[in-house]
Amino acid sequence: MAPSTVEEHKSADKRVYGTHDYPDPLTHIDRTVWDVVIVGAGPAGLMLASSLARFGGHEVLVIDERSEPTTAGRADGIQPRTIEVMKNMEPLGSEFFAKSAASYERTFWDPRSDGKRGIERNRRVQSFPTNMEIEDNCTLGLQQGLIEGGYLRDMERHGQRVTRPWAFREFIMTSDEQHPVQITLEKMAPVQSTTNEGGAPIYTIKPTGELKTIRTRYLVGCDGGRSKVRSVMEEKHKVEMKGDWVDTLWAALDCVVETDFPDVRKIAAIHSRNHGALYIFPRENNDQGEPIIRCYTQVNRLQGEKSKVHALEARDKVTSEVVMRAIQEIAHPYHFNFKSVEWFTCYPIGQRLVSRYSLPAGSENNVNFAAHHVFLAGDACHTHSPKAGQGMNTAIIDAQALAWRINLVEKGLAKRETLLETYHDERHSTGRKLIDFDAEYAALFSGEIPKGQPELAKLNEEERKQHFVEVQRRNAGFTTGAGVFYTDNVLNHTDSRKRLGARQSVDSSSQSSKKLQAGWRLTPAWATRYISSKPVRIIHEIQFTAPGGFRLYVCAGDLKSTRPQLQQLTRHLSSNKSFLQLYHSNEKANKLKHGYYHQKPDVLNSGLPPAYSQEVNPFFHLMLIVKRNRFDLELDQIADLGPLRTMLYCDDVEAGGQRLSDLDGDESVGGLHTKWGLNNGGVVVVRPDGYVGCVVGLDDVEALERYFAGFLQSSQTGANTNSNFRDSAEARL
Template sequence: MPVFTEESSPEMLQRAAGLKKPPLPRVSSPAPVNVDRTADGAKHEVVIIGTGPAGIMLSLMLARYGVSCLPVEKVTSMIIPGQADGLQPRTLEVLRTLGLSEEVFSQGFPNHRMAFWNPGGPGEPRIVRTAVTDDVTVPTRYPHKVLLAAGRVVNILERQMNKYGNEVERGTEFLKYEFVGGEFPVRVFLRDVVTGREYSVFTKYLVGADGAHSKVREQMGVKLQGESTDYIWGVVDAVLKTDFPDIRKRCAIHSDAASIMAIPREMIEDQQYMTRLYTQLEDVVDATSTVANAASEQEAKARARERRQRVTLPRILDQVKKTMAPYDVEVVKVDWWAAYQIGQRVATKFAVQDSEGADRVFIMGDACHTHSPKAGQGMNVSMMDAFNLGWKLAFELLGLAPKGSLLPTYEFERRDIAEQLIAFDNAFASKFSQKMGDDGLSHEDFFKVFHTGCGFTSGCGIEYEQSSLVEKTLVKALDNSLNPDFGLLRSGRRLINIPVRRFSDDAPCEFHDVLPASGHYVVLVLLPKLFKDPRVQQQLTYLTSTLPQKFARGILEPFIIHPLRSNDDVEWNMFPKALKEDWEWNLLGDVSGQGYETFGVDRDAGVVAVLRPDGVLGGVWDIDELAPKRRVESYLAANLSARGTKSLL
């Protein structure tokens, strides 16, 4: 016989079923409800074509935010062989905010070091190690890469998306789209590849994440602009038995035979470790089949295809053995191989508008930029395209931003990054494809390209330019002589991680770990030493009580860091009452003494910054700008709908 009575709230039962972030608030019309998501005439807020890393990342973000989206994939299986092979530090930071980093770490191989091998001199072996260095040379939450097959990354993201009630419609081929006007102005024509059934659905936005041969891009009338080189490379994923000493480090190997990029990969079955080898192939094809002297683009493509078709797995493996001699390389097992030609191209446009001038169709990932794979950028830049576009689509659809204000910034920001990527990849890939001594190429030249590009390749040095979402101003309280790659607060960049101590429970934390991953804007205040000054207290009261009330409930969150060396010198009564009542976990201490110095902030002056939902600093200002009708409020008012406004979507 029970001796007590218990009762559980519905919310408690939901939490017990698995933690999920609540959706963003919606002030627009409710999302369409489709009993059959693929019924002819069904309506969706977003339709996504392709579910590789970019497409599945966008689908996950929209599902988390509470947006109705339909991700479709032509392939009937969720298996993705080969392709991308690693996650950069910035991507890992983002996955951490999504609660996915531990699963990635448990499956992947963390890569901390990179070795450089070059031709030996007189009396030396054919190749010799000339340097070993950290693979990531800028500060980051995770100072390493995680090497893991793209298919496994996609599966992790898709399982997380499934928790939010969304699923990929596999075996579904995109045919075409047309603008039809109305509330759902894009009609998307699809076909079931198994049954052959053709049908159409209606959407507010269509996104093409369907790869380098994108049919969405083709119908948009958008071209990829750039060049292809004559260098042919082979790539193979294999289990190796070798006496090469650095096989479990990332290696750049130049020999008198050719060049290799060796990338250690994750463990697979039977306690075996995979290795990916990119190897340049000695060109045994006559000069008439090269790209350079082709009479037309079509002829160049045909000749390039012919050259790639002449590549065989034995030829790739033979080249590997030649390049890595005198070390023995025995192939135990081959998982996947391919041949490719280095090319760098960027789409002329990332979005097209409907007849009313609204951006309605977008492309991202390989659909809008292609490059060589050796710098480890493809999957990462593609996922960050999705991370950038996802919150902007959500805010537009949910009515959280002024109509039409955010979506034009997607192309502005991400096309600039794609062009930077192509410029870096051109320099990196061309030097990698040269032999040491060719055109004066030296180890020092190659090492410099690698080292100076780390801020970009890690994703941690990405910087967006001035726009409605990025306000660049001179801040007197910042030491602008510092390098933003190493922490200086700069608008358009991501916020670097610092150690902090939460005041409420005195727990040591990593700042990235306590920031919300829920799509909110953050107003971050680094207080001056004299934060009990009445002027500063007025600003804090405004931040914690008044400013959040101007926008949709919960969309704006304050975080406050105090500069004192110990939390023991701080009490709740030193701050507005609303801070403890509404934001108890958001008061932090820089008790390590590192944060202000890393950020370049004058402890006597303090600063205020706004973090966008993607973790990018939208603006940094002197603390006096945290006041009614000053720059903080004007920035937010330009990018967030005022409370009480109704969306016209």
């Protein structure tokens, strides 16, 4: 039966659909000068705003032209790497996981092999290959409004709110060296909801005529595929949005169904013989506790052959009834009783990528301006089909990548141009890979031949089926986000000996790990936090929050054999030539509740004396991991290791280590060292976003210094030297 759209009600200016609980927005802009202005309060803008609020010390304005957050529809898939990132922003990660529908399996359905009408399951696979070292081997289904609500609450916890409804109008570059971007904003009226010819929702926002001019150091356009910030960059600064449209029409339908289709709670890719394709994606429960599914449905083959009406012309005429009828045809002989429809939309497929993620240096109105004061993130940079679940995930990682760079620059630690240029380099390269993958995947899903692969037309039906599955599995590293990597640059030293000039002695551990690679995310591993004997995932011990610095995992190996190297490293770290002493924050880092922290990490919040609980420089988290049973280690055994003592872990819980005995803690000693390829010890430098920067030997202090010198700048302000770390006698308990 054809359902009616679920009605949404307002209460106290808030939508009450589902658990859309979020703080009230700000309505007035009471300042004219800002550090960062973010246009757009979707996932990209909110991730950026939440991250900067967590880092602290920044004056940030977040505006959105809508008077309220998303209430239904839009993006809804959270991939494993994004889950990992969210778990470094607790309680966001746990909250999103608890509310979501987790999909651990994908199924593939094709036309019946006997030639009769209908579909049959061709293959079942787990969502992602086991060997990918993914913490949560699933995709989460959660409506975008719930995700936005989580971010808005997280922002409020750190003193930040969105200002609504204000629309971006234009920006110009000025001669003001500190705040060179001048922005014009306009106050908007509340959203008015209507429908198009097919009944899909349309949101109308009318201007009020009230204008406001502000200035900022950074402007970030997170305002979607029709970005107005990008439009100004295109019109005035030769930035281009290039791409193509695929003449295939799809609809997205959020609904509650009663069905005999057995894979309704799994991710299911369905191809019919004559009526197109269907992609089922499980979602969270609605208010009544009923499970929602998202149905991506091809709607231009409903009559058994491809419609001759161009997708761009036909999209506004598609109704929810048309979509439901297409689902019935594609999924035959299975029946779908549509109990309710939460939301639907219709769209053609396009793959487009912007030429620049940041505005390069240039001139405007006879004013020369520096590079990297205007940025784009999320769909403002790249648009593509939603079926591979990449849009929101890529947007969130774009925002994460930009947030920590701005933080380090504005805290006075980083060389502005050097560090900020890497945002475009790394994320534009990732965007290109996304567009290339989506062009192939979306075409194959729609029963088309990718434009760049005409040879696929020669494949028979069985070969095409197999090729489609292979494309998905081959790109699992990319679609999960866990396999996204960055090439060699100032942040990623893929050959530490060549790039960093580290010594190459046969008896030292100067060789980089063969299992950890610079430019790739750090592989998750377990260790025991010594101070509380708690098993922890080492990648989550330092959260993505203040101060927003680097993690240095000092894999100590066996203390009996590596102590001379560790002592040499300690002497260097305690000297004035060390990066710990050279690179300090400005006053912006001192505005937080606990000095550099909003909340101290558990490993430091121990009650031990400062020698064992206070870092020399909180922008460099030194985490000492000893290959030893936790029951066989005492603090006085590391008393001579100065700044390496504050975060102590035992490598005695990760699988794959050496079994020493049947005693507790001896079942697997050294598993983390083995997994990371550092059995003889080494230092893994990890960027704030969880990517490996370089891997060097314990005695390669020159390599560490040259790495940080490539993009950090020394400062005499904000120095926070602690004499306890210089006097080993006073440091002992």
